Amino acid sequence: MSKWGERSNMAITVNRRSILKSAAAVGALAVTSSSGLLPAIARDAAPKKGGHFKLGLSNGNTSDSLDPATYAQFMAVFGQSLHGQLTEIDADGNLIGGLAESWDVSKDAKTWTFQLRQGVEFHNGKSLDADDVVASINHHRGENSKSPVKSVVDVIEDIRADGSGRIIVNLKQGNSDFPFLVSDYHLVVVPMKDGKADVSGVGAGGYVLENIDFGVKATAKRFTNYWKANAAWFDSVEILVVHDVTARTNALTTGQIHAMERCDLKTVHLLERNKGLEIVSIGGTQHYTMPMLCDVSPFDNLDLRLAIKYAIDRRQLLDTLLRGHGQLGNDHPIASSNRFFAKNLPQREYDPEKAKFHLKKAGLADLKVSLSASDGAFPGAVDAAVIYQQNAAKAGITIDVVREPSDGYWDTVWAKKPWCISQWGGRPTADWMFTQAYAADAAWNETHWKNNRFNELLISARSELDDSRRLEMYTEMQSLCRDDGGAVLPLFANYVNALSRKVGHNKMASNWDLDGFRCTERWWFNEA
Structure with a gap:
């Protein structure tokens, strides 16, 4: 041993x-504060106990539960408070x-x-x-x-x-x-x-469950016997679901909440002018996808999938949707910070003529498809779909943007409608990301994609101890996702959150949103 x-x-x-x-590599990612230059570090180096912390989240569902096997965004954050x-x-x-x-x-x-x-x-x-x-x-x-x-x-x-x-x-x-x-x-x-x-709901985390109204809010109080002496600073915490980004922003600016995730990037520059707020933009593994179900017509045709992938202008999305808060995606989920990132894999660019070429190979002169979108997937998801619609029209592809309600989106639309918009927090390792979302038998295989070569490599790379050999295998796997898979992956998006300057914190983690989902135990009030 x-x-x-x-x-x-x-x-x-x-x-x-x-x-x-x-x-x-996860820790070597870009972290900026509202200035865009300085590291996001605590304004008060000495954490203090006390106060009732309120956090506004963009997503939560009435179908959420205390069972960890069902955790999504709302319970992921609250669950880290309890466990x-x-x-x-x-x-x-x-x-x-x-x-x-x-x-x-x-x-x-x-x-x-x-x-x-x-x-x-x-x-x-x-x-x-x-x-x-x-x-x-x-x-x-x-x-x-x-x-x-x-x-x-x-x-x-x-x-x-x-x-x-x-x-x-x-x-x-x-x-x-x-x-x-x-x-x-x-x-x-x-x-x-x-x-x-x-x-x-019983756990060994920093906070004890008090009340929970799934899809609405949850409250917990500090656990006095928590094993970590220097954590869980708040007396109590409250997690609120505020689907609408405008309502969430208003709640922050009026002091109804102390922090929010998923800022509206169209208006984040206005929040930066508010001296009572801090905007924190953290580059990590978060990425946006448009998964096509590979076992449902017409997306079961490889050339049709390639046509759709060439029909999106990723650079326009980066500039207009993310306002530069991110990086280009290349239709695979491994971030450039990962040591197994396929750096020599050519970046797929917007090319309407190539899209037409692949449509013709699929036996089509044009195409009409529906894309389900909701800002419950991520802020600006509907805008992204509309931009895509405009891009694709030049390739003879008509996209009908179906605006879906935020409530229940992940239960009734995602991985069920033939083509929809999705978001991933990413995973710290290549194997983890591939295993959870791209393996043939993965519960969260959002494209229903099955590629025998990919699945063989996944098993081989997992147990390979030679890093150079692992890089070769992971590079081929990224190529297979890019050229055969069912996910259009145009962007890696920074986590962009807004905090009251009453909230203190140290350097924030980038493995998940909100300080690795551990904001309630790692943050504090500068004035108790």
Whole structure:
């Protein structure tokens, strides 16, 4: 067994030098404040306890639940307030210990042993033990699991407790990225009850559930026995769903909330003039997609998919939609900051003539298709669809933009309508992103794409320890997504949030939005 740290701080040191150094790329992303030049750092270096923090989110649904296997944006943020995971990703993109203080791995990367942190207590008074972790992870496994991370945990051959303070995980194939995977916001650790995971909202996080009205708001109060001494600064937190970006912005400027995500980039320059607010733009792995269902006509035709991909002006979208807050996408989900990014893969450009060429190969002189869009996917999604509509017209493609309601969009439209607009927060590793969204059996395979070569490479690259060989395989996989896949991926978008200057914070993480979804435990009020 190869040692990965006697203590959590030792695990950090070793991980920075190890094959898990891919997370360093996550921390090397652009972070700017409202000035556009300075790092987004705390205005008050000394965190203070106190106050009731209100956060406005753009998305939440009445179908949300406390079951981690169902978490989406609303519950992803609130769930991080209630729960913890075995590992975490810090603001610099490094993997650190969470409920696991250290871990070991065998030479073939197939057997992982996690040593649990001592003295961790759940909100119901129960002490954390290995059985809780096993039950929590098994909750996402099994033939009947509908969890979006089922494809991630399917790499597990077996998981068992080794005493009360240690778990042993045997994988089907070696996976050098496995400790990253257990940091996923779905894989929270909950207490075991009657042999199964208790998904009632009881956790070991910084805040205790008080009330929740799914799709509307949730409240929690600080957990006095939280194991982290320097976290969870607010007395209480409130997460509110405000779908409309104008209403969300008004709530911030009038002091009804203290922070909001997904600013309207058309008007963000006006917010920058408000001396009481800070605009934070963080470049990461977030990206926008227009997934076509590859098993539904007419998108089951490869040439038709290529025609649609050539019919979008990505540079216009970057300039007009994102106002420069992002980077061009190339129809695959691996960000340029990732160490396995295919830097030599030619950037696909807007080319109406090539689009016409592929339409002709598909046996068509022109095409009329519907694109479902909602600003519930991301702010400006409908505008993006309209711009696409205008671009595609020059290639003989008529796009009927169907404006869908924000409420229930992810349940009734996404991955169900033949062509729609989507958004991804991205994932810290290439394997994680591909496994969760592009593998043939992935629950969140939003295009229903199945490519045998891609899936063979996915398995091979996962257990490959030679980074140069992994780069070759991941480069080919990005090419397959680009040239065969069903996702139009035009942009990588910065996370653009607005905060009251009453809110203090340190450097923000870029692995997820809102400081890695951990804003409620990492932020504080400058004046309690």
